[in-house]
Amino acid sequence: MLRQLVAGPGTFYQICEKLEFDIEDDKVEKVCREHFHDLVDAGHAYLVDLTYHITIAARAAIAPPTPYVGQVAGPAYRGKPHPMSVTIARRAAGARA
Numbered sequence: 001m002l003r004q005l006v007a008g009p010g011t012f013y014q015i016c017e018k019l020e021f022d023i024e025d026d027k028v029e030k031v032c033r034e035h036f037h038d039l040v041d042a043g044h045a046y047l048v049d050l051t052y053h054i055t056i057a058a059r060a061a062i063a064p065p066t067p068y069v070g071q072v073a074g075p076a077y078r079g080k081p082h083p084m085s086v087t088i089a090r091r092a093a094g095a096r097a
Contacts, residue, residue: 001015001019001032001035001036001039001045002039002044002045002054002058002062003062004018004019005045005052005053005054005058006054006059006062006063009048009051009052009053009054010051010052011050011051011052012032012033012036012050012052015052016029016032036052039052040052043055043057043058044057044058045058
């Protein structure tokens with residue numbers, strides 16, 4: 001359920017539908033509602049009106065941000081634009097700026 005919340009917030013029914021849970025079954029709906037309640041109580045998710053959202057800490061634990069690699073390309077000259085040759089250099093995998 002947290003993985004689905006990483007993709008974006010949603011209501012109980014929207015998230016269960018995306019996860020393909022059959023909440024027409026009373027037992028499945030009860031278990032899902034208890035699990036959502038546990039996620040909120042544990043501080044991994046929070047409820048705004050009818051929409052569940054993931055907390056920043058839980059998002060960082062599930063999908064940590066990619067490391068900063070610096071500016072890949074950008075304007076080096078801000079004067080009058082004119083055509084000129086460009087040299088492209090690639091950083092090695094995992095290199096940092």
